[in-house]
Amino acid sequence: MTEKPPVVIVVDDDDSFRNFLSRLVSTIGLKTVPFDSAEAFLAAPPPDCPACLVLDVQMPGLSGLDLQRVLTRASRPLPIIFTTGHGDIPMTVEAMKAGAVGFFSKPFRNQDMIDAIKEGIARDRETRKQLDELAEIQARYDSLTSREREVFAHVTEGALNKQIAHQLGTSERTIKAHRAQVVQKMKADSVADLVRMADRLKISPQKGAKSAP
Amino acid sequence: MSGANQQQAPNQQKARELTQLRERAAQVWSEGALRLVFERSPDAILLLDDGVFIDCNEAAVEMLHAVGKDELLSLSPSDLSPAIQPDGTLSSTKVQQMIAVALERGSHRFEWLAKRRNGSEFPVEVLLTAIPFQERQILCVIWRDISRRKEAERELSKSREAEDAFRAGQGRVLEMIAQGVTLSEVLASLVTLIEAQSEGMICSVLQLSEDGKHIRHGAAPHLPKIYVEAVNGAPIGPKNGSCGTAMYRGEPVIVTDMLTDPLWEDYSELAKLSGLRACWSTPIFTGQGKVLGSFAMYYREPQAPTGSESRLTEVATHIAGIAIEHERAHNELQHTRSELAHVARVTTMGELAASIAHEVNQPLGAIVGNADICLSWLQEKEVDLKQVAEALEDIASDGHRASQIISRIRSLVKKHVPEKSPLNLSDITREVIRLVGHEAQRKQVTIHSQLGESLPAVEADRVQLQQVLLNLVMNGIEAMHETDANRRQLTVRTMMSDGSVLAAVSDRGTGIEPAKAEQLFKPFHTTKAGGLGMGLAISRSIIESFGGKLWAESNAGGGAIFSFSLPARSQEIQ
Numbered sequence: 001m002t003e004k005p006p007v008v009i010v011v012d013d014d015d016s017f018r019n020f021l022s023r024l025v026s027t028i029g030l031k032t033v034p035f036d037s038a039e040a041f042l043a044a045p046p047p048d049c050p051a052c053l054v055l056d057v058q059m060p061g062l063s064g065l066d067l068q069r070v071l072t073r074a075s076r077p078l079p080i081i082f083t084t085g086h087g088d089i090p091m092t093v094e095a096m097k098a099g100a101v102g103f104f105s106k107p108f109r110n111q112d113m114i115d116a117i118k119e120g121i122a123r124d125r126e127t128r129k130q131l132d133e134l135a136e137i138q139a140r141y142d143s144l145t146s147r148e149r150e151v152f153a154h155v156t157e158g159a160l161n162k163q164i165a166h167q168l169g170t171s172e173r174t175i176k177a178h179r180a181q182v183v184q185k186m187k188a189d190s191v192a193d194l195v196r197m198a199d200r201l202k203i204s205p206q207k208g209a210k211s212a213p
Numbered sequence: 214m215s216g217a218n219q220q221q222a223p224n225q226q227k228a229r230e231l232t233q234l235r236e237r238a239a240q241v242w243s244e245g246a247l248r249l250v251f252e253r254s255p256d257a258i259l260l261l262d263d264g265v266f267i268d269c270n271e272a273a274v275e276m277l278h279a280v281g282k283d284e285l286l287s288l289s290p291s292d293l294s295p296a297i298q299p300d301g302t303l304s305s306t307k308v309q310q311m312i313a314v315a316l317e318r319g320s321h322r323f324e325w326l327a328k329r330r331n332g333s334e335f336p337v338e339v340l341l342t343a344i345p346f347q348e349r350q351i352l353c354v355i356w357r358d359i360s361r362r363k364e365a366e367r368e369l370s371k372s373r374e375a376e377d378a379f380r381a382g383q384g385r386v387l388e389m390i391a392q393g394v395t396l397s398e399v400l401a402s403l404v405t406l407i408e409a410q411s412e413g414m415i416c417s418v419l420q421l422s423e424d425g426k427h428i429r430h431g432a433a434p435h436l437p438k439i440y441v442e443a444v445n446g447a448p449i450g451p452k453n454g455s456c457g458t459a460m461y462r463g464e465p466v467i468v469t470d471m472l473t474d475p476l477w478e479d480y481s482e483l484a485k486l487s488g489l490r491a492c493w494s495t496p497i498f499t500g501q502g503k504v505l506g507s508f509a510m511y512y513r514e515p516q517a518p519t520g521s522e523s524r525l526t527e528v529a530t531h532i533a534g535i536a537i538e539h540e541r542a543h544n545e546l547q548h549t550r551s552e553l554a555h556v557a558r559v560t561t562m563g564e565l566a567a568s569i570a571h572e573v574n575q576p577l578g579a580i581v582g583n584a585d586i587c588l589s590w591l592q593e594k595e596v597d598l599k600q601v602a603e604a605l606e607d608i609a610s611d612g613h614r615a616s617q618i619i620s621r622i623r624s625l626v627k628k629h630v631p632e633k634s635p636l637n638l639s640d641i642t643r644e645v646i647r648l649v650g651h652e653a654q655r656k657q658v659t660i661h662s663q664l665g666e667s668l669p670a671v672e673a674d675r676v677q678l679q680q681v682l683l684n685l686v687m688n689g690i691e692a693m694h695e696t697d698a699n700r701r702q703l704t705v706r707t708m709m710s711d712g713s714v715l716a717a718v719s720d721r722g723t724g725i726e727p728a729k730a731e732q733l734f735k736p737f738h739t740t741k742a743g744g745l746g747m748g749l750a751i752s753r754s755i756i757e758s759f760g761g762k763l764w765a766e767s768n769a770g771g772g773a774i775f776s777f778s779l780p781a782r783s784q785e786i787q
Contacts, residue, residue: 016611020579023586023604058571058654085571085578085651106578110585 004049006121011035011067012056012083017106021054024110025117038062042070046078050128052101052120054113057084057091065091068098076131079120081113137197140186148185151178155191156198257337257356261290263349276337276358278329295328315341316350327356336363375410382406386532396540400432400533407529408435411522413512415489418497418533419444419456420506428457431506431533440487443480454480455494456507463504465495465526470515491516495526497534505537547631550754555628557751558680561687562626568651572618576611583608621648624676631677633759635670635782638678638714639707645682646705649690658690658701665708669781673759681752681763685718685775688748692722692773713761713778721772730765752777 008025010032012018022032033051035041039061041053053071057064064082071077081102082095092103101123102116144152147168154164161179165172188194241247251258257273259266266286277293279285294304304326315321320342327337340355386406389399404416417433430445449457458476459466468474469491471484477492484490491512497505508529510522562569583604590601621644646660653660671678686705693701704719725733734749749763756763761779768774 014575014579016579016607016614017575019607020582020586024582027586027589058651060650060654063654063657083578085574086567088567106574107581108578110582110589113582 003125005031006050006052006125007031007033007047008117008121009033009035009041009047009051009053009078011038011041011053011059011064013037013059014056017056017083021113024113028114028117030117030121038064038067041067046074046076050121050125052079052081052117052124054081054083054117057082057087057095065094065098068095068100072098076127079123079127081116081120083108134200137186137200141197141201141203143185144182148178148182151175152182152186152194152198153203155179155182156195156203254355257354257358259285259354259356261352261354262346264290266290267351273356276329276356277327278331278333280330284330293327295326295334298326311339311341312352315352316343319343324359325356335360379406379410382409383528383532387535390532390536390539393543396536397432399536401434403529403532403536404432404434407510407525410525413514414522415511415513416529417441417456417509417511418506418529419460419509420537421449421460421504425504428460429506431537436489436511437487440483440489443483452476452478455492456509459494459496459507459509460504463496463498465493467493467518469517472515488513490514493518493522493526495530497530497537499534499538505534505541508533550751550758551631552628554631554677554680554751554755557684557748558625558676561680561683561748562622564687565649565652568649568655569618569622571651573615576615576618580608580611580615583611625679625683629676631674631758633672633674636673636675636678637668638671638716638779639664639666639668641675641678642682642705642707642716645679645686648679648683649686652687653690653703656690656693656701657698658693658703660686661702661704663704663706663708665706665714668707668709668714669783671714671759671761671779672782673779674755677755678759681755681777682716682718684748684752685716685777688775689718689720689722689773692720695723696721709781710778712781714781715776715778717774717776719768719772719774721768721770724767724771725765725773727767733765734763749775 008021008030010018010021010025012021012034013036015036018032018034018036022034025032033044033047035044037059038055042062055064055067062070064080064084068080068082071080077099079101080095080099081104082100083104083106084091085106087103087105095103101120102112104113104116141149141152150168151164154167159167161172161175165175168175182188183194186194186197188197252270254270255272257276258270259273260268266288269282269285271282273279274282274285277285279288290308291305294308296304298304298307311321311323320340322338322340325337325339326334328334336359337356338359340357342353342355344351344353383406386399386403389402400418404418407416408414415433415435417436418431419433420429420431421427422429426448428444428447428449430441433441444454444456447453447457449461451458451461452475453461454477455466455468455471466476468476471477471490471492472481477484484492489511491514492509494507494509496507499505508526510526587601587604587608590596590604625648642662642664646662650660682705686703689703693703700721702721704717706715706717706719708715708717734753749765753763756777756779759779761777763775763777765773765775
């Protein structure tokens with residue numbers, strides 16, 4: 001299945017500036033999705049394709065920096081490129097610290113904006129890949145029984161079968177069978193692979209135990 | 214006793230002398246000599262017996278312009294007076310009253326209006342004396358002509374009235390100065406007042422230009438227009454007519470004939486054309502002795518001063534000096550005030566610099582970007598001209614937008630002379646809110662406006678009124694610096710109130726203590742680190758210069774309200 005074409009989301013209260021960005025983005029063969037306020041953008045469904053956000057810092061209502069704060073808490077933080085009529089240093093620092101791809105004072109060089117957009121989309125593509133992988137691992141994890149999840153948690157902690165058996169009050173053989181089941185269901189090549197997956201899923205023995213039904 | 218004898222002797226002597234005198238008098242009387250007193254008296258004497266004249270003297274005949282004694286005696290007393298006396302009573306009634314008084318007291322003196330035979334009237338002083346004769350009372354009527362005395366009294370009171378009127382006129386002109394009436398109106402009134410004091414005299418006041426080299430028109434309501442226009446702007450100098458020379462020399466210049474005087478050589482044609490012959494000019498000085506202008510008296514005939522004009526000249530130059538100095542001080546003050554207002558405006562705009570940069574860069578960003586796109590399109594093999602045209606149209610419209618923003622800001626920053634015009638306060642408020650929109654956003658302040666529709670116009674200077682509103686709005690935004698971000702709301706209202714148009718800016722800041730509200734308006738009072746502390750003082754002086762008021766009060770919901778009101782013009786502007 002081929003990837004959906006990426007889009008550039010433009011949030012700016014200035015009509016003519018939005019028009020210009022659409023024109024600029026179209027020169028690299030991409031589409032824009034324009035919004036005239038942060039609120040309008042938040043009300044719309046999130047894009048299901050690689051995307052990046054070109055965001056005006058100063059807008060009536062929620063400002064660009066406010067929107068950035070909201071988005072960093074989301075599961076898929078969109079890469080943000082800020083534009084501003086007049087930026088000051090603290091503003092730039094805040095935006096960049098929070099992970100902005102770029103911060104442009106108007107007027108800027110088109111090539112710089114295009115480079116930033118390309119980088120933003122690349123970042124989002126990477127994020128989406130990571131998220132897809134995570135979703136896949138999560139799906140595999142979801143197929144484990146609660147006992148297998150417990151065993152999974154202990155194994156990734158580095159515990160030996162004997163220790164796990166003692167912990168769970170069962171035989172070492174039973175644990176060995178669960179463990180084989182976990183490796184197979186999670187499509188893991190090695191214990192190290194399992195550990196990486198647990199890390200991605202943010203699984204620990206306690207969490208595993210807790211999430212047991 | 215020798216002492217008593219000595220005393221008695223002179224008394225006896227006196228008594229003897231008196232007796233001798235009486236004998237001599239009786240002799241004179243008996244010989245009819247005293248009748249000549251009656252006959253030759255310069256006062257008119259008539260004898261009235263029971264309402265009929267029985268005798269009169271020559272003076273009476275003469276005074277009443279009668280043909281002779283017989284004619285006079287044939288007349289009735291009522292023929293010798295007009296029907297009504299000056300006090301409004303009927304002569305016949307008053308005569309009866311006067312006679313009654315004379316009979317009761319023996320004599321009576323009063324003033325009367327008499328009538329000659331030719332009908333002319335004249336004032337007399339009457340002395341009525343009752344003379345007992347054969348058990349009847351004969352009345353002796355003595356008339357003294359007091360026309361001259363009356364005339365003199367009238368002259369005196371007329372000149373007193375004229376003097377009073379002249380003084381009152383001076384008072385009125387001084388009052389005009391105090392009330393701030395324009396200089397040309399004040400000087401025209403002064404000139405007209407002086408002219409009224411002397412017949413045939415035309416006056417003018419001229420000013421000396423600030424550079425001290427040229428004549429400037431002051432007031433000359435009754436000089437020919439052509440003359441006034443020719444003189445305006447002419448240089449002063451040692452041979453420049455009466456006024457130009459008087460200002461140059463700093464002393465009075467009397468020209469009795471403008472057609473022959475060498476000082477008028479260059480201007481004699483003008484004088485001839487204007488029908489003027491004599492011109493006496495006196496410089497007007499400041500209190501410090503600097504020449505401000507000149508006051509001149511003109512005549513249509515050659516004429517030399519008689520000396521009676523010197524007082525008029527003194528009054529005219531004195532008052533004109535006050536008026537011109539007052540005007541110059543006033544202008545100076547206005548100038549300083551508008552300079553100060555300009556400094557304050559520029560300072561405020563400095564505070565707004567970040568927002569202004571943002572607003573200008575917004576269209577510039579789009580212009581530069583679109584131009585860049587066009588350039589790269591034009592380098593391609595196949596150019597889509599429709600696309601290029603669209604981009605260029607956007608560039609043009611953004612260019613206009615940027616220029617409008619700049620001219621809006623420029624109008625606030627450039628120096629200008631304040632000018633009154635009818636303005637809509639709601640429109641001005643909208644412009645100011647647009648100007649500070651970005652600044653409010655930056656400071657996370659929401660601006661609510663409740664602007665009255667179809668308000669009457671106010672008379673003010675657009676830029677200065679914008680400045681006042683800008684100042685109040687910026688102060689309101691600043692005041693909420695420490696207010697919770699979600700409570701930072703500024704409300705701007707315009708409305709009618711008691712025949713005035715009112716604007717009010719309410720914030721939700723720290724508020725003001727009522728006791729300190731007035732201190733806010735003192736110059737150099739500031740609560741801001743970078744502030745001049747002039748904003749409110751200047752704003753108040755601007756509003757007061759347009760006849761309005763500006764004040765501060767506490768906002769019931771916390772914060773402060775700054776309001777001003779301006780008198781409403783009668784008709785509204787569309």
